[in-house]
Amino acid sequence: MNQWAFVFAAYGVVGLATLGLVSWAWLSMRGAEADAEAAKRRL
Amino acid sequence: MHGYANPARFLKIARPATGWLLGIGVLLLLAGFYGGLAVTPPDYLQGETVRILYIHVPAAWLGMAGWASIAAASISQLVWRHPLAVVAGRAIAPAGATFAALCLATGSIWGRPTWGTWWEWDGRLTSMLILFFLYLGYIALAAAERERGGEGRMAALFGLVGAVNLPIIHYSVLWWRTLHQGQSISISEGSSIAPELLWPLPLTMFGFTAIFAAVVLMRMRAELARQKMEARLRRSAAE
Numbered sequence: 001m002n003q004w005a006f007v008f009a010a011y012g013v014v015g016l017a018t019l020g021l022v023s024w025a026w027l028s029m030r031g032a033e034a035d036a037e038a039a040k041r042r043l
Numbered sequence: 044m045h046g047y048a049n050p051a052r053f054l055k056i057a058r059p060a061t062g063w064l065l066g067i068g069v070l071l072l073l074a075g076f077y078g079g080l081a082v083t084p085p086d087y088l089q090g091e092t093v094r095i096l097y098i099h100v101p102a103a104w105l106g107m108a109g110w111a112s113i114a115a116a117s118i119s120q121l122v123w124r125h126p127l128a129v130v131a132g133r134a135i136a137p138a139g140a141t142f143a144a145l146c147l148a149t150g151s152i153w154g155r156p157t158w159g160t161w162w163e164w165d166g167r168l169t170s171m172l173i174l175f176f177l178y179l180g181y182i183a184l185a186a187a188e189r190e191r192g193g194e195g196r197m198a199a200l201f202g203l204v205g206a207v208n209l210p211i212i213h214y215s216v217l218w219w220r221t222l223h224q225g226q227s228i229s230i231s232e233g234s235s236i237a238p239e240l241l242w243p244l245p246l247t248m249f250g251f252t253a254i255f256a257a258v259v260l261m262r263m264r265a266e267l268a269r270q271k272m273e274a275r276l277r278r279s280a281a282e
Contacts, residue, residue, distance in 0.1 A: 003091040010152040014098045025261035032268035039272045043279045
């Protein structure tokens with residue numbers, strides 16, 4: 001059993017999930033702030 | 044705390060803090076990963092798989108700390124009606140759920156070469172799985188209340204009741220001695236992990252915590268921007 005395969009699998013899962021979480025939070029924040037700014041200018 | 048009840052004052056601090064927390068978190072994680080993967084020696088019993096420790100322990104800590112924060116926000120909402128408490132609870136839940144899931148996933152990957160199984164209905168594993176389901180329930184309840192225009196009291200009560208699971212997770216390794224090892228690090232008794240294996244752990248602990256905090260701030264900023272826009276639209280429709 002190659003132990004490094006388990007290590008890289010665990011780090012890969014954590015890396016991808018963390019990157020996904022940060023990207024989702026960043027994009028939703030930018031989107032919401034841009035929409036609020038656009039509404040402020042429009043109204 | 045009440046000094047920051049004003050969303051404008053909160054945003055004044057949250058905007059610069061988001062970038063700083065992300066930057067510090069990434070730097071600490073890079074240092075911790077380098078130390079954990081390339082510098083520390085393999086364990087005499089577990090071999091190379093011990094390196095999963097540096098991601099599994101922070102994930103477990105953040106899964107539990109996330110729910111403790113939801114419980115604190117719930118108290119703040121129910122007792123003091125802190126205007127940011129509802130926003131904070133909703134922002135913490137997805138990040139906490141992610142780290143609870145990561146704790147289960149990394150534990151399972153670690154368990155296969157160490158215990159010879161991906162999963163066991165052990166006290167620690169089962170109570171952690173329950174925490175993950177509690178997060179899903181909280182997210183669904185908070186979303187439903189938001190949709191109905193509610194104040195989020197049901198979600199706050201759920202957050203408080205769910206906190207009962209936290210001591211169960213913590214003491215599960217003492218109450219049910221099955222597969223999961225006992226506590227390795229304690230405030231009163233120190234650590235049973237060799238120092239040459241232990242040092243990258245604080246780096247990844249603080250690194251993931253900084254990133255968790257940055258995600259929560261970003262989610263809170265998004266929610267506040269949405270609320271601001273909705274209030275503006277309501278005012279405009281009323282005029």
